[in-house]
Amino acid sequence: MHTDQLKQEIIQYSKEIGIDKIGFTTADVFSELKERLKRQQELAYQSGFEKGSIEERTEPKRLLPEAQSIISIAIAYPSRMKDAPKSTKEERRGIFARASWGTDYHHVLRNRLEKLEAFIQEKVNDANTKVMVDTGELSDRAVAERAGIGFSGKNTSIITPEFGSFVYLGEMITNIPFTPDSPVEDSCGDCRKCMDACPTGALVQGGQLNTQRCIAFLTQTKDYLPDEFRTKLGNRVYGCDTCQVVCPKNKKVDFHIHPEFEPEHDIAKPKLKPMLRISNREFKETFGHISGSWRGKKPIQRNAIIGLGHYKDTTAVEELIAVMNNDPRPVIRGTAAWSLGKIGTNEAYEAIREAMNTETDEQVLFEMEKGLAFQKEVTTK
Structure with a gap:
């Protein structure tokens, strides 16, 4: 089968299985990203959660030696909670970032990519593939940017023309030489709303993040939160959405396409006091299915305690x-x-x-x- 015909069939099938956007790019080295990662390392701006070496994160052929192309996918998630519960003086609530609403997106995207993988392997006998979602070596954002899913905004998020930056990303490396798609033009312009709104000044300059100062990262650490960030945390128990919420590209963006990502009120905005006495088992039963639970209950409890102080x-x-x-x-x-x-x-x-x-x-x-x-x-x- 000709690869352009196969590409069109993959695009069509991706829509049928609940993938909102798909793009194709080469398996060439991510040279610009490699230099940026080296700079991040020199400045100690990394989170420590990154997987693999800089080479593994920027050279797809190290992960799949016969790699020819990378397929990037995006799935939209909601930005607003319908009938959100309110905090009261008696029952203060925390908030999980929007990316942690509903079912853990790692499972949902991996499921979609595995369906896509099976479809390709059925069409091409000698197809070789490798699927990744967030926890893989490759940078989801760098792949998505080069595959034309969206452009990389000053807030370091991929901003799509259709869904703003409220999208989950995943990719598949393959040995099939697909025709690459064209990147989307950067349209941040002179806007710097995300940089000005960042509570901790973590956005050092457009597109450069000092992860060590980013509240989204800090909420996931297990040690004492440094003093200067405690008053900035507010009632966040996991993650931070400020740089996305203030982005003009997200102004009227709110997609409720996938039921799996709909927020459960008492989980997305949990009462803070019960968090103090929750057992490991209760935590796993209540929050285990959301992505924000991956570090266990300790960081969430620490943040809940700070939230009660904030209030x-x-x-x-x-x-x-x-x-x-x-x-x-x-x-x-x-x-x-x-x-x-x-x-x-x-x-x-x-x-x-x-x-x-x-x-x-x-x-x-x-x-x-x-x-x-x-x-x-x-x-x-």
Whole structure:
């Protein structure tokens, strides 16, 4: 079968199985990305979650020696929650980023790509393929950009003409030499709304992200959150959407095409206090099917504790005291002490002082001192 005819059949089949956009590119080296990744490494801007070496991430033939082409796919997800539950003074809520609403997209996209893979292998006997979604070596965004899915915006997201940047990306390397598609023209222009809105200044310049300052990354870390970022976190328990929400290209974008990605209210916007006492089993049963659960409950709990401090939620004081006194994890005890200080009731300060008499972990004691310092700030104002 001629590859151009096969390409058209693949495009048609992709629509039938719920792929919103598909593009084709060569398996050539991603030379520009390679230089950018080297620069990121030199500046220590990487997250540490990246898979593979810089060579593996930019040279498709290292992953599939006979590689000729890469097929890129995009699937749209919602940007707005219908009838979203509101936070109340008695029940404050956190928020998961939109990319973590509904079923874990890794599973959904992999399923679609495997169907596409089976379709191709049925048509071409000697077809060789390798499927990747986010956790693979290749940069989903670099592939999507070169395959004409969209352009890479200043917020480092792929922005599609149809769905804005609210799309999940995946790809398939293959030994079939498809005719490549043309890239989409960058249309950010002089706009810098995402850079100006970034809460931590993580967007160093258009298209360059210091991941170590990005709230989306910081919500996934397991250690203490550095002080300068705690007040920036707000009620986010996982991820950050600010640079996408402010983007003019996303102004009226809200697609509800795939039921799997519809947000479940109490999961996408969970009540914060119950997060403090959730067991591993309950966490897995409740949140295990969403992508935001991949790091386990500890980062989510730490962020929930900071969120309660952000709200100055006096109704949470008793539970935070219990966490500070009883949780076996120093990071959780210390963060609870900091949050109690932030809430700032007399009961909270008294509990911190009392806990300091029995606490033995130096970092937790340091966090307790920070908590008490809030009281000094109030009295000196």
